[in-house]
Amino acid sequence: MKACVVLALFLVVALAAVAQSNEAKAEVPQIHNLLKRQIRPIIPQLPRCALWECNSNCIRRGFRGGYCAFTGCQCY
Numbered sequence: 001m002k003a004c005v006v007l008a009l010f011l012v013v014a015l016a017a018v019a020q021s022n023e024a025k026a027e028v029p030q031i032h033n034l035l036k037r038q039i040r041p042i043i044p045q046l047p048r049c050a051l052w053e054c055n056s057n058c059i060r061r062g063f064r065g066g067y068c069a070f071t072g073c074q075c076y
Contacts (some may be wrong), residue, residue, distance in 0.1 A: 003072075004072035039075065049068045049072055049073045050068070052066065052069055054066040054067060054068050054073035054074075054075075055067070057073065057075075058073065058076070063075040063076060064076060
């Protein structure tokens, strides 16, 4: 009889502990559920040019000609 009372008391305490831990888990956000970082890549706007526009603009400015480079129009 005494063993049954001890076993019942143990089960009640264990059930209360499990219920309390479930409530605590619901309140605290899980560490392993990390959000994905929102990253927007910054792409610098490079100057665009067309070969004929670059060449004609350089000739208009008094150069012999010009060419399109990665950084824009280059006169020579």
